[in-house]
Amino acid sequence: MSMTSMATTALARANRAAVDKATAALAAVSAKEFSSSAMPAEVVLDAAVSDANKLEKKHFEIPEPLMMGPGPSNPYPRANDAMSKALLGHMHAPMFPLMDEIQTGLKYVLQTENEATFGLSASGGAAMDAAVSNLLEPGEKAVVSVSGIWGERFTEKCLRHGAEVVQIRKEAGLTPSFEDIEKVLEEEKPAVLFLCHGESSSGTKQKLDGIGELCHKHGTLLVVDTVCTLVGEPFFTDAWNIDLVYSGAQKCIGCPPGLSPMTYSARAMEKVMSRKSKPDIFSFDVTEVGRQWGFNGDKRPYHHTPPINIMFAMREALQIVSEEGLENSWNRHLNAHYQLWEGLDKLGLKPFVKNPEDRLATVNCIEIPEGLDAGKLIANAFDKFNLEISGGLGGTAGKVFRIGLMGYNCTPRNVESVVTAFEDGLKQQKFL
Amino acid sequence: MSMTSMATTALARANRAAVDKATAALAAVSAKEFSSSAMPAEVVLDAAVSDANKLEKKHFEIPEPLMMGPGPSNPYPRANDAMSKALLGHMHAPMFPLMDEIQTGLKYVLQTENEATFGLSASGGAAMDAAVSNLLEPGEKAVVSVSGIWGERFTEKCLRHGAEVVQIRKEAGLTPSFEDIEKVLEEEKPAVLFLCHGESSSGTKQKLDGIGELCHKHGTLLVVDTVCTLVGEPFFTDAWNIDLVYSGAQKCIGCPPGLSPMTYSARAMEKVMSRKSKPDIFSFDVTEVGRQWGFNGDKRPYHHTPPINIMFAMREALQIVSEEGLENSWNRHLNAHYQLWEGLDKLGLKPFVKNPEDRLATVNCIEIPEGLDAGKLIANAFDKFNLEISGGLGGTAGKVFRIGLMGYNCTPRNVESVVTAFEDGLKQQKFL
Numbered sequence: 116m117s118m119t120s121m122a123t124t125a126l127a128r129a130n131r132a133a134v135d136k137a138t139a140a141l142a143a144v145s146a147k148e149f150s151s152s153a154m155p156a157e158v159v160l161d162a163a164v165s166d167a168n169k170l171e172k173k174h175f176e177i178p179e180p181l182m183m184g185p186g187p188s189n190p191y192p193r194a195n196d197a198m199s200k201a202l203l204g205h206m207h208a209p210m211f212p213l214m215d216e217i218q219t220g221l222k223y224v225l226q227t228e229n230e231a232t233f234g235l236s237a238s239g240g241a242a243m244d245a246a247v248s249n250l251l252e253p254g255e256k257a258v259v260s261v262s263g264i265w266g267e268r269f270t271e272k273c274l275r276h277g278a279e280v281v282q283i284r285k286e287a288g289l290t291p292s293f294e295d296i297e298k299v300l301e302e303e304k305p306a307v308l309f310l311c312h313g314e315s316s317s318g319t320k321q322k323l324d325g326i327g328e329l330c331h332k333h334g335t336l337l338v339v340d341t342v343c344t345l346v347g348e349p350f351f352t353d354a355w356n357i358d359l360v361y362s363g364a365q366k367c368i369g370c371p372p373g374l375s376p377m378t379y380s381a382r383a384m385e386k387v388m389s390r391k392s393k394p395d396i397f398s399f400d401v402t403e404v405g406r407q408w409g410f411n412g413d414k415r416p417y418h419h420t421p422p423i424n425i426m427f428a429m430r431e432a433l434q435i436v437s438e439e440g441l442e443n444s445w446n447r448h449l450n451a452h453y454q455l456w457e458g459l460d461k462l463g464l465k466p467f468v469k470n471p472e473d474r475l476a477t478v479n480c481i482e483i484p485e486g487l488d489a490g491k492l493i494a495n496a497f498d499k500f501n502l503e504i505s506g507g508l509g510g511t512a513g514k515v516f517r518i519g520l521m522g523y524n525c526t527p528r529n530v531e532s533v534v535t536a537f538e539d540g541l542k543q544q545k546f547l
Numbered sequence: 548m549s550m551t552s553m554a555t556t557a558l559a560r561a562n563r564a565a566v567d568k569a570t571a572a573l574a575a576v577s578a579k580e581f582s583s584s585a586m587p588a589e590v591v592l593d594a595a596v597s598d599a600n601k602l603e604k605k606h607f608e609i610p611e612p613l614m615m616g617p618g619p620s621n622p623y624p625r626a627n628d629a630m631s632k633a634l635l636g637h638m639h640a641p642m643f644p645l646m647d648e649i650q651t652g653l654k655y656v657l658q659t660e661n662e663a664t665f666g667l668s669a670s671g672g673a674a675m676d677a678a679v680s681n682l683l684e685p686g687e688k689a690v691v692s693v694s695g696i697w698g699e700r701f702t703e704k705c706l707r708h709g710a711e712v713v714q715i716r717k718e719a720g721l722t723p724s725f726e727d728i729e730k731v732l733e734e735e736k737p738a739v740l741f742l743c744h745g746e747s748s749s750g751t752k753q754k755l756d757g758i759g760e761l762c763h764k765h766g767t768l769l770v771v772d773t774v775c776t777l778v779g780e781p782f783f784t785d786a787w788n789i790d791l792v793y794s795g796a797q798k799c800i801g802c803p804p805g806l807s808p809m810t811y812s813a814r815a816m817e818k819v820m821s822r823k824s825k826p827d828i829f830s831f832d833v834t835e836v837g838r839q840w841g842f843n844g845d846k847r848p849y850h851h852t853p854p855i856n857i858m859f860a861m862r863e864a865l866q867i868v869s870e871e872g873l874e875n876s877w878n879r880h881l882n883a884h885y886q887l888w889e890g891l892d893k894l895g896l897k898p899f900v901k902n903p904e905d906r907l908a909t910v911n912c913i914e915i916p917e918g919l920d921a922g923k924l925i926a927n928a929f930d931k932f933n934l935e936i937s938g939g940l941g942g943t944a945g946k947v948f949r950i951g952l953m954g955y956n957c958t959p960r961n962v963e964s965v966v967t968a969f970e971d972g973l974k975q976q977k978f979l
Contacts, residue, residue, distance in 0.1 A: 156885055158877045161756050162786035168655035170648060170869040175862065177641050179633040187852060189634055198856065199631035201611040202621055202803060204935060209609050216602060223600035236805075237669040240851035241830040248828075268829070275827045324593050354594035365852060371634060373668075373805045373854030395707045395827050396680075397700070398673040417940065419672035420619060420797060422805030422854060424630065430607065437602040445590045453588055503636060508849065 180497060181524065183533050184505030185315045185478045186343060187365035187372055188521040190428065194370050197431035198424045205407075205423050211415060213430060214408060220433025221376050224345055224368065224441065225360055227352035231379035231401060233408040234429055236421040239342040239363030242375040244272050245399035246338050246359050249379075249387050253277030255306040258299050258335075260291050263316035264509035265340055269309045276395060281305065287317035287510040288468045288480075296326055300333045306386075307336045313344035316508040318466075318480030318517065319473050320348060327356025336383055342366060345376065346436055347448040347477035347521055358383040364425065367448065367477060369522030370432035373425035377401075432522075451520040451530050452476035458534030462541055467515045477525075480507070481516040484546060489516065492540035500536045612929060613956065615965050616937030617747045617910045618775060619797035619804055620953040622860065623867050626802050630860035637839075637855050643847060645862060646840055652865025653808050656777060656800065656873065657792055659784035663811035663833060665840040666861055668853040671774040671795030674807035676704050677831035678770050678791050681811075681819050685709030687738040690731050690767075692723050695748035696941035697772055701741045708827060713737065719749035719942045720900045720912075728758055732765045738818075739768045745776035748940040750898075750912030750949065751905050752780060759788025768815055774798060777808065778868055779880040779909035779953055790815040796857065799880065799909060801954030802864035805857035809833075864954075883952040883962050884908035890966030894973055899947045909957075912939070913948040916978060921948065924972030932968045 182188050203210055214233075221232050235242045247269070251257060257273045259266050262285035273280045283291050283299050300308065308330055310321050323339065330337040336358040341350060345360075347367035352360050358380040365372035379387070379401055387394070387401055394400045398419055405411030407418040436444060452474070456466065459481060467480035483489045489506060493516070496504045505517040518533055541547045614620050635642055646665075653664050667674045679701070683689060689705045691698050694717035705712045713735050715723050723742075732740065740762055742753050755771065762769040768790040773782060777792075779799035784792050790812040797804035811819070811833055819826070819833055826832045830851055837843030839850040868876060884906070888898065891913060899912035915921045921938060925948070928936045937949040950965055973979045 155878070156881050158781050158874070158881050160781055160874070162658075162783045164873050165658060166655070167660070168651045169872075170652045170655065170862075170866045172866060172870055175629050175632070175859070177632065177635050177645065177859075178639075180635065180639070182634065182636055184636060187634055187636060187855065195631050195633070195856075197607050199627050200607070200609065201627070202614065202619055202797075203609050203612065204614055204616060204619060205804075207610075207612070207929075207935070213609065219600045220602045223598070223602065226594075226597060228599070237673060238830065238851040238853065241669060241673075244828055244830045272829045275825050275829055277827070349590050349592055351594045363852065365634075365855075371854070371856045372637075372852045373857060393707055395709070396676055397704045397707055398670065398676045419670040420795065420804045421670065422803070422857065423619065423797075424627075424803045425805060425854065425857075427607070427609075430602075434602045434604060438604055440601075441596050442590070442592070446587070449588050449590050497639075503639070 178501065180501050180503050181529060181532065182503045183518055183524060183529060184503045185517045185519045186363065186521060188519055188524040190365070190371045191369040191432055191435050191523045193435060194428040194432040198371060198428035200424070200427050202423055205421055206417055211409065213426065217426060217430050217433065218408065220430065220437060221378070224433065224436055225352045225376065225378050226350065226354065227378050229352065229378045229380055230410040231384050231405055233377060233404060233410070234374035234426065235361070235377050235399065235404070236419060237375060238372065239361065239375045240268070241399070242361035242377055243269060243340065245377065245396065246361055247272045247276050247278065248394045248396045248399055249401050250307050250336055250338065250359060250383060251276060251278040252390055252392055254279065256281065256303060257307040257309060258283060258303050258305040259309045260311065260321070261285070262290055262319060263287055263311070263314040263511070265311045265314055265316070266309065267509065288319060290319050290321045290473055293322070293325055297329055300329060300335060304333050305335050307338055309338045311340040312350065313341065313348065313475045313477060315343040315478045317511050318468050318475050318478050320344070320475045323355050323357070331356060336386060343478050343521070344475065346441070346444055347525070348475065349445050352378055364429060367521045368432050369435065370429045371425060373422040374429050448476045448520060448525050451525045451527065452479065454527060454530045455479055455518060455520060455533065458530065459537060462534070462538055462547065464537065467511070477519060477521050479518045479520065480511060481518065483515060487544055487546060491544065495540045495543060496536040499539065500532060502532055502536050504533070504536060610933065612933050612935050613961060613964065614935045615950055615956060615961060616935045617949045617951045618795065618953060620951055620956040622797070622803045623801040623864055623955045625867060626860040626864040629863035630803060630856045632856070632859050634855055637853055638849055643841065645858065649858060649862050649865065650840065652862065652869060653810065656865065656868055657784045657808065657810050658782065658786065659810050661784065661810045661812055662842040663816050663837055665809060665836060666806035666858065667793070667809050667831065667836070668851060669807060670804065671793065671807045672700070673831070674793035674809055675701060675772065677809065677828065678793055679704045679708050679710065680826045680828045680831055681833050682739050682768055682770065682791060682815060683708060683710040684822055684824055686711065688713065688735060689739040689741060690715060690735050690737040691741045692743060692753070693717070694722055694751060695719055695743070695746040695943070697743045697746055697748070698741065699941065720751060722751045722753045722905055725754070725757055729761055732761060732767060736765050737767050739770055741770045743772040744782065745773065745780065745907045745909060747775040747910045749943050750900050750907050750910050752776070752907045755787050755789070763788060768818060775910050775953070776907065778873070778876055780907065781877050784810055796861060799954045800864050801867065802861045803857060805854040806861050880908045880952060880957050883957045883959065884911065886959060886962045887911055887950060887952060887965065890962065891969065894966070894970055894979065896969065899943070909951060909953050911950045911952065912943060913950065915947060919976055919978060923976065927972045927975060928968040931971065932964060934964055934968050936965070936968060
């Protein structure tokens, strides 16, 4: 695991001689060797350049559908505009106040005062890897709730990072109860419990109240995935005592993808600070990322180059959410959800999640009626209405349609468009 | 390391009963429970919403400097425009041909026919983590060339991922010779050799010809960092027998940051495919990423949500590079480099890298004259000319200025602006 210092020293010695030799040789080089620009120079090539993969000049044309699947959803146009602003360096002085604003806005939408709140420079999936890499040391145990693809992914990631996993499994469409979780925590006393607030593959919402306290009682850190829920469903990081939350940009926040919100509680940061080994992913080590974001130490040194334009967009999206207000946003999502199901019910469509309390407002799973060609209905919506209806994912593939009602896209008019597209598709196949 | 299957089974059994109970309970729930949208509903809140971190409505204003530091450099305006196009889902059918075009364009700029060529959904620094995680198993040995910050970073990352490291160290401003590398490969027979084509902290260029063959002779995979060189300096992945190359978007390619070019040779892929353990970072596992990008298997399943808008920009930037042609681009960078040094020489400024052959065209390190206040000169350039001149990094901090001549920014007019800013700064401090 450690550097072979013998070998390093030997090599360093060998190189010292080379350095001296080179320095002597270079003393003879003309001080004017660079002033040769009067005549254009040409690079000397070691090999012939292949034009095999040269791209043709072609106008960039791609459809612009209304994205009503589980995400990405269309960003706020203001966020899109902010994104295309001319670039600024991530280490330039004016950038730090902007990063501070992003942190403030993220604290608002996450309802937290955690210092360690920031945007990870990668996808929401990578934020899950970051959570595992930071919070679990090899050999430590995680209890992972699995009722869809995200619990499976968290399991896979834990195993790859050398942690042990105990799964608490539910069929797609169900979530573990408080009592289920209480039992497994008592039995296993894991270092980490993973729950998915919104399981977007099955459309379920995990109840979270009281679980933070339960985790604290057992010395467990609570990690919650909010990729498809943050800003769309009520969520309280601090009031619910959650230790690590990550999300995505491209769902209810209404920002283009590429910067993933994360927050670490003081307890989570204590754990990171007292690890025996360093987290294996340097790029996602929260103590290193935290220096650049300004919550670990006074200096803000270079750590990596973030997706600066997505930061511009994220700041604007967070401002838009602040202008609307979180309660208003949550109510908008809830009402769109009711509107959607009222419309689908009239068409004879049924929810996949049986218990209304467990249904996500943001990602809605619809049972595919027996005999219906789901692919045809989805293609019809895309071709005729320029509208995305999505199929299932993982365990729900082939069993459900999925409709996202998220962020900028979550409006009564868009809900009506979705219902119309379903109606048209059902009529085409003589289901209506 | 593996899942505790006993515990998992027990829990699964417990949950089976819960599922049955829930299903029975739910049979009683009204089929109409969702059709309640006639009256607007309101979310029930567990806690009070805090407005402490709400963002104010504020116009988004940030300076737009000409970025002549080591990067990011200003992207091509056409790439910036493409980026702000309305979003398309990453799994939508029209997206796959676009990803194919990006792969083609990357093959062109990397001069490779490697199937495993794609853009990693993260920073160039994360691409370095990905290289380590994919190519090295715990306990395997890497020889790492260190003559600046990037070799140090590669070392750090190897150690975190459980690999052993032997460093070949050179002082900043120098690079290891063919003979240096030959000697260490013979002695150490490492699994991986890391070289930095352009060490942007000291402005050196690593000679690469012949080293690929040397590596192959010793069963070593050659990894090369081209973050600040790709498209700016001649580079031939295949002709030079390089096994893994990664780069950044925001330097000579002229794309905004967030998607990092990577290519794996057939040999590198064989190594990944025959690993005893899986790479620890699921998000960056090239076999998993490769499914979504279409070079591992026929299906293109969901793996993660990439930064779709940056993909739009990357495609456009690669098209622009194709239109110019690689040789033209390399010559443009070389001539700007000569022009810069001709100008700086007249001002009495000296290059930090003594051997002209070792000097990067893309990142130019300038010795800070004794007694000059470098920070004042940099601030003057930014405040008066809206132009970025950068200081050193790591071992060169406080010793050099750094000027990037990269991509869209690499023009005779911009070089003149840099020289003018230096002249003005030197005059202010009575150095001229």
